[in-house]
Amino acid sequence: MSDAGDWCLIESDPGVFTELIKKFNVSGIQVEEVWSLDAQTLEELKHVPVYGLIFLFKWQGNKDSSGSHPDADLSIDDSVYFAKQAINNACATQAILSILLNCPSIDLGPDLQQFKDFTREFEPDDKGLAMTNSDLLRSVHNSFSRSDPFIMDPSELSSNEKEDIFHFISYVPIHGALYELDGLSNGPVNLGPCTEDDWLEKVRPVIQERMARYASAEIRFNLLALIKNREDVYKKRLESDISFEEREDLLHKIELENIKFKRYERENSLRKHNFIPFIYNIIRILAERGELDARIEHAKKEMAKRKK
Template sequence: MAEDTGNWCLIESDPGVFTGLIKGIGVNGVQVEEIYSIDRETLEDLKPVHGLVFLFKWEGRDPAATPGSTAPIEYDNPDVFFAQQVITNACATQAILSILLNSPTVDLGDELNNFKAFVSDFPAELKGHAISNSDVIRAVHNSFSRSDPFINEMHDPSSKEKEDLFHFIAYTPINGSLYELDGLQEGPRNHGPCPGDSWLDKVGPIIQERMARYAGGEIRFNLMAVVDDRIKVIEEKRKSYEEQLAAMQQKEGPDAGSWLKSEIEHLKQDIVKEQDKRLKQQRENKLRRHNFVPLIYELLKGLAQEGKLEGLVEEGRTRAKAEAESARQRKAAAAAAGGGGDEDMYMDDD
């Protein structure tokens, strides 16, 4: 496991963050989508899928402590780009790069094309050092750091309590075989042949089996897919349907092809939804980078000068107590009914 952060920050496990990261490095025509089910139908709707990024809890330095794969490791396969992870906090970016740099159809852009050509003959460990020392990749990665001026002040290095660590790995098809690319391993793991897009059928059970080996009902997992630009994919499908509709109407009359008209309208709505989603992700990424502390300070200062701060603080305390009591009652009711609680968003912090 990597020993230090090397000025690489933690970033959130979020499709908007990873899509922004990919675009920031200069890669064109792809994005990241979060997946809530590994069934074939879900993956079919996202085709073409270049690879999956899987997040799981890292149990410790001992490889046996974390449920892993039993697929054989391939050493020195020149057809597979594999880089060992030599630095902490970089595994999310490294998992994304593992997919992009092994996909023959992705437009990598000048930066990654030059990087891939430069390190092509490097051993896995040196590839990892090359990633960690890339000013461009590191700068884009760190641009998604949350602005939090209280992290250093509030962190107690003497505390015995340790936060859970999470790790990202990649699954992607390469030359007709399904590979698992984990930078903390000695090499890529080959899960066997998968001609065409049959890897989508093969990868689901592999991930599910790995999740099932965790003890204690561990449910903190995350799965994302690197896919082609969804707007481009939907637009191409819409144009194809419009061409089919025009040909059908020319042959059968203007009233023909009602089902095609309906599909075209649905696709137009899907494009609008995707555009709205992107605007939301862009806004969220801007908010992640913004430091609101100066604004909050000035607001509190103004309220104090007007003599309103003390009353608001007391009102806040009363409300917090009421909400805490309400939450305690809901938790007790859920426990009595055998229910569970919500999970937080997980961070890349291995």
């Protein structure tokens, strides 16, 4: 794997991913965190089409993630768009693209459509490189870097931090089969036939097995779903012949979506903000009030506690 290039590290957060997709000029998509894969969650998700799931995790060291599908069919299927992960920091964007570029029902917008057409015949390695070399993808991705006036040189990080590897695995139904797309493996893994209706049930045991494995190894992970924009779905349903109660329910859900998107916007703006002048001024206030020494002593004690 090559070095980080000039791709910043971004958070695997639903609000970040949702804005990222919007800035790729793809409309009508949002990303949500999925906390559990129980029957009730799946049932709810089925009503809003789910285009794909992203299992994202972070580990330390170079453990091998593959090997869980010894009998998997790794033969390259031309109908699947598969890219190898070329740069660690770019993995959020790659995870999203591996779903977007495999869903014919998503309107990709001019930029991604052009990218897909241009790279369609590339080998998986070259597709990954093309993603990391794309100015559009990189600039959108990097718009999430915090605007602190310093850039951490990865070589300055402690060895612990340097070895953190971010890794994603996407699950997508493509042409009647469920696929596992892992940017660090050699090709797409066909997990067997599925339909648009039953693919979530088919993927459930596969993801649950991973969740159990990583939870026991204390590896941090999260599961994100790329779904159709909920407000669009609800508004469409409002146009049909529905009961008063259902109408009220839909209006309430739309209201909740609006609140959520406002929160995303706010969090993203805080994420990108350069807080140094703000922090500096708070410290000055503490110093002016003669409270800074006490805070430093307090912080030293906290640090000592943590070392124990």
